[in-house]
Amino acid sequence: MRTFDLVVVANRLPVDRVVDPDGTEQWRTSPGGLVTAMESVMPGRDGAWVGWAGEAGEAPEPFVENDMYLQPVALSAEEVEQYYEGFSNETLWPIYHDVIVSATFHRFWWNAYRAVNQRFAEAAARVAAPGATVWVHDYQLQLVPAMLRELRPDVRIGWFNHIPFPPVELFAQLPWRQSLVEGLLGADFLGFQRTADAENFLRACRRLVGLPTKGDTVTHHPHGDDGEAHTVRASAIPISIDFNGLDELARTPEVKARAAEIRSSLGDPEILMLGVDRLDYTKGIRHRLKAYEELLRDGEVAPPETALLQVATPSRERVAAYRNLRTQVEGTVGRINGEHSPIGAQAVQYLHHSYPRSEMAALFLAADVMLVTPLRDGMNLVAKEYVSCRHDLGGALVLSEFTGAARELHQAFVCNPHDIEGLKQTIMRAVRAPEADRRRRMRALRKRVADHDVQRWAQRYLEALASAPERPERQGRHGKSA
Numbered sequence: 001m002r003t004f005d006l007v008v009v010a011n012r013l014p015v016d017r018v019v020d021p022d023g024t025e026q027w028r029t030s031p032g033g034l035v036t037a038m039e040s041v042m043p044g045r046d047g048a049w050v051g052w053a054g055e056a057g058e059a060p061e062p063f064v065e066n067d068m069y070l071q072p073v074a075l076s077a078e079e080v081e082q083y084y085e086g087f088s089n090e091t092l093w094p095i096y097h098d099v100i101v102s103a104t105f106h107r108f109w110w111n112a113y114r115a116v117n118q119r120f121a122e123a124a125a126r127v128a129a130p131g132a133t134v135w136v137h138d139y140q141l142q143l144v145p146a147m148l149r150e151l152r153p154d155v156r157i158g159w160f161n162h163i164p165f166p167p168v169e170l171f172a173q174l175p176w177r178q179s180l181v182e183g184l185l186g187a188d189f190l191g192f193q194r195t196a197d198a199e200n201f202l203r204a205c206r207r208l209v210g211l212p213t214k215g216d217t218v219t220h221h222p223h224g225d226d227g228e229a230h231t232v233r234a235s236a237i238p239i240s241i242d243f244n245g246l247d248e249l250a251r252t253p254e255v256k257a258r259a260a261e262i263r264s265s266l267g268d269p270e271i272l273m274l275g276v277d278r279l280d281y282t283k284g285i286r287h288r289l290k291a292y293e294e295l296l297r298d299g300e301v302a303p304p305e306t307a308l309l310q311v312a313t314p315s316r317e318r319v320a321a322y323r324n325l326r327t328q329v330e331g332t333v334g335r336i337n338g339e340h341s342p343i344g345a346q347a348v349q350y351l352h353h354s355y356p357r358s359e360m361a362a363l364f365l366a367a368d369v370m371l372v373t374p375l376r377d378g379m380n381l382v383a384k385e386y387v388s389c390r391h392d393l394g395g396a397l398v399l400s401e402f403t404g405a406a407r408e409l410h411q412a413f414v415c416n417p418h419d420i421e422g423l424k425q426t427i428m429r430a431v432r433a434p435e436a437d438r439r440r441r442m443r444a445l446r447k448r449v450a451d452h453d454v455q456r457w458a459q460r461y462l463e464a465l466a467s468a469p470e471r472p473e474r475q476g477r478h479g480k481s482a
Contacts, residue, residue: 001062002069003129006047009120010034011084011140013051013070017060027065030054034137034162039242041458042068048127050120056080073123075116082112085319088140095174096139096166097282097376101321103173110176114143117183121147128155133465136187138162143179146186146222157187158465162239163378164404165197168204181209185220189468190234191461193378193404198234217469231469237461238404239379243388243446243453250361250389258362262309267345269307271431274367276360276382277374279312279352281325284373284400284417289332289348291423296340296347300428304345308371311363313354326352364389369430372399373417379404383412384449393439393446396430408448411441 014035015027029035042049048069053060059074075083087109094103121144124134134152136144136159145157171177181204184190192198198216205211205218212219219231249255263272273292277283292308295301312329316322333350340347355363364370370386380403387397387409399405399412406414413433415426433441463472 001126002048003127003132004046004048004069005129005132006045007050007124007128007132007134008038008042008047008137009050009124009134009141009144010137011052011088013053013072014039014049014068015065015070016054027063029066038458039066041454050123050127069127071123071127073116073120079112079116081318082106082109083116084140085316087113089316089319090321091174092139093163095170096163098166099170100281100375105175107175114179117141117143118147120144121151124148125151125155128152130154132156133158133462135160135461135465143183144186146183149186149222156465158189158191158461158468159184159187160191160237160239160461161193161197161378164194164376165192165200167200168207171200171204172208177204177208181205182220182222185211185218185222185230185232187232189461189465190232191237191464192234193236193238194407195236197378198236201234233464233469233471235464235471237457237464238408238452239381240449240452240454240457241381241384241388242455243384243450246357246361246385246388247391247450249358250365251391255358255362255365258359259365262362262366266307266309266349267304269303269305271301271306271368272366273306273308273369273371273427274363275308275310275312275371275373276363277312278315279322279326279329280315281321282374282376284375285310285312285329286325286332287375287417287420287423288371288373289329289336291420291427292348293332293336293340294420295424295427296336298424300424301431303341303347306431307345307349308347309349309351309363309367311351311353311355314352360385361389364395365392368395369427370395370397371427372397372403372405373415373423374400374403375417377403377405381405383409387442387445387449390442390446393442395442396433396438397441397445398426398430408452409445411444411448 014030016030018028019025048071050071052075053072056077059072062071090104094101120141128134131154133156145159202213206213216235217231217233219229221227221229333348336348337346364386372380372383383399383405397412399414400417401414413426413430415423417423
């Protein structure tokens with residue numbers, strides 16, 4: 001079996017199997033924040049990616065796609081239900097997102113989670129070259145670092161959390177909290193979106209496991225007090241996007257023409273508001289719709305002069321909370337349109353689809369106001385994608401303070417989505433802002449995202465992993481000390 005110096009381990013492979021109308025099968029790049037971020041990082045590196053291919057049953061044979069070696073991991077239908085839909089998304093996801101919906105605890109889900117994590121660790125161990133760097137991603141694989149270290153003590157192990165890490169009071173609810181902490185402590189470096197997330201993890205180490213912390217490090221003895229001590233660094237390295245790639249795409253004649261076509265198809269409204277989200281209860285879609293509905297009732301906005309286009313990408317449709325959310329959102333959209341739409345002009349255009357990158361760029365370029373209103377989000381790359389596409393310096397970003405992006409994008413119109421009255425006022429501030437103010441804000445936002453793009457994120461992360469538990473010498477973008 002081939003081995004590699006850089007191994008990425010994630011719940012999913014970066015591709016999906018699709019069947020064309022003529023019956024031929026091919027692999028196509030998956031949607032999603034992790035794949036979008038990593039697809040501009042991996043090219044040019046001698047790397048492998050370990051992950052599930054997305055279909056229950058036997059795993060496909062390893063294959064090469066886009067010059068990357070892909071090592072599929074098998075999941076049975078029962079494991080998909082228990083490890084992924086169950087423990088990952090009905091136990092961990094709610095706890096890590098402020099318990100917006102209640103978490104469910106089942107011991108057999110935990111057993112499936114542990115078994116699948118062991119399988120991922122074994123697959124990573126097989127493809128990692130001696131002394132390789134192994135980069136594990138996200139909440140589905142929190143036991144992999146310690147399991148992998150047992151199998152391959154020679155490799156360098158990093159883990160990155162794409163979602164928030166909860167306060168200790170919420171994390172403490174998990175019956176398996178100590179095992180999760182000990183699983184993560186198999187890594188050399190733990191990366192988080194926000195400093196608060198890293199601090200939450202270190203606090204969990206101290207208060208729930210009784211481990212000593214110093215600054216941004218924690219020390220433990222994985223093989224008992226007589227064994228060798230292992231020190232782990234936990235720090236914030238917020239993820240970003242491929243700014244240059246999106247900027248170039250949004251400047252193409254095809255995308256510009258499509259943006260104009262979108263506005264025309266909606267009746268050329270004076271103000272086009274846009275929401276683009278996975279259909280997830282953390283994204284604040286219901287709060288956004290409530291604020292917009294009240295603005296319509298108040299007479300602050302009205303179709304056809306104003307329109308809201310909401311793209312809700314299908315997500316986790318076998319999980320009850322997500323099915324309920326879809327019913328609620330679609331019911332709200334129907335009510336708004338029934339009460340506030342004149343003939344020929346819908347107040348809300350609702351699209352339950354996923355779209356290719358070029359179509360998303362056109363939507364971003366068409367929108368006057370981008371509504372990003374999660375109740376809790378590790379980062380939210382949509383906010384950064386919108387900014388990257390606005391080479392015209394048009395548009396305004398309304399951004400929830402409960403996103404990681406709000407820690408970086410200070411010139412956005414920041415809101416508290418739980419405060420419906422305040423959200424309405426923030427939306428109207430964005431709508432009514434003078435053009436010079438909007439351009440000034442967008443210029444600053446674009447500079448921030450351009451300076452802190454996905455390549456810089458990956459470079460900073462890998463430097464931190466190589467140096468851990470010490471901090472790396474700060475480097476500039478071109479290798480000069482900063």
